[in-house]
Amino acid sequence: MKFQPAIASIIPEEALNKQWNKWLKRAPLRPTVVNRTLSPITNLLFDYPPEVRRHLQLTIDYYLSHGTLPILQQLRDSFDSSQQQSKSTTSGIASIPGIDVVGCGYDIFNLSSKNCLLDLTENDKNTWIDANNNGHIYKIPDGFFVLSQTDLLTTYGTTSFSNLSELWQNSFYAIEHDSWGFFGFGASHSRREIIEQYRYKLAWTRQQVHLYTLSISSFPIPRLHKLARLAISKLPSSFDPRSTEIWKQFFDAYGTHYVIRSDIGGLMLGEDYFESCLIEKYNETWIRDQLSIRYWFFGSINEQSEQHTLKVDKIFKQNSISILKLIGGQDFVDVYDKQKWLSTVKNRPQPVSYQLAPIYTLLSEGPQRKALEQATIYFRSSAVNESTPYIQRLQNSPFTSPLPKLECSVAQLRKKRAKVQ
Known part of the structure; x- marks a missing residue:
């Protein structure tokens, strides 16, 4: 003993x-x-993008199986093998991708999905056949429906934004049944992104693949999940701004809005930040040309062969910050091989757009709906009131830019032109 x-x-x-x-x-x-x-160390990365956590978990799984650290190609092969094994061992019909987002809560302050609100009861009779993926069959919950695409809808283009309001209203988000619109949207977003979005001009270059649209029916509204029903029943029938703890707990769990519709597929997104005076020194056409060269692999086959022989101007390289993001498909695939990435999107599609509505619109007219609406407005106002002074200080405080200093004043530009002449 x-x-x-x-x-x-x-x-x-x-x-x-x-x-x-x-x-x-x-x-x-x-x-x-x-x-x-014990818990996997990937759980510590809860605030990192899903692709980072997935890459780490794949590396751990490979190391445990083989006793050595993998190279990138070995990770790809291991992932493909696990996908095939999953398909062969899974019995029955799988749920449609996107069901963990559509019908679920959404935090408009942090731009993140929350717990699901709607009942996801499925039956084998309510199914959808994916014609773009070898006739694969998916189960659809009652009260949900799918709008199919007859072929792969691919869109490509570049859009520039001057402020966050433009960004939210012209990006991946739309809001319905909400007179407050985008008020409070992104108010608690990451400080790094706020700095980049307020200090610089932002250009988005996107290649979007739209496979299908997943929506919930507007009438009759699907049933609430029993846990969501219980959570709402615990809310007070009137809102008191002096006692907000229970409301905060509810919004932490479910957010202020929920997703009523989403385009499912994949997205290649290039984010480029640069000083606004770069447009004054050159012009917007020149910047678009530089972006089309930088993201040559976004275009068609003919465009790719033409643009691949060109090089991004040294001036634009030095005076811009470029970030490439992937949504859907394999996140560690060779991004320059667009066709290979597109082939993986069919098996791993993800939401690329969000149509939102306030959670209180799920409730019938009455005191509880009114109280939830008042609480929603209160928390949105509080988020804006907290972020506005920070943004004002950010705009007025000294800033050490990672980009070179550009000569953008009228006097400097005239002086430079005079020297050239």
């Missing part, structure tokens, strides 16, 4: 019971760990 913590003296057999009682008294004074609950 072994005791933890150890007993200093050797225990004779006849004194075991006595020493046992002695140990029971000593144990609380010097406790020790007797069991452990």
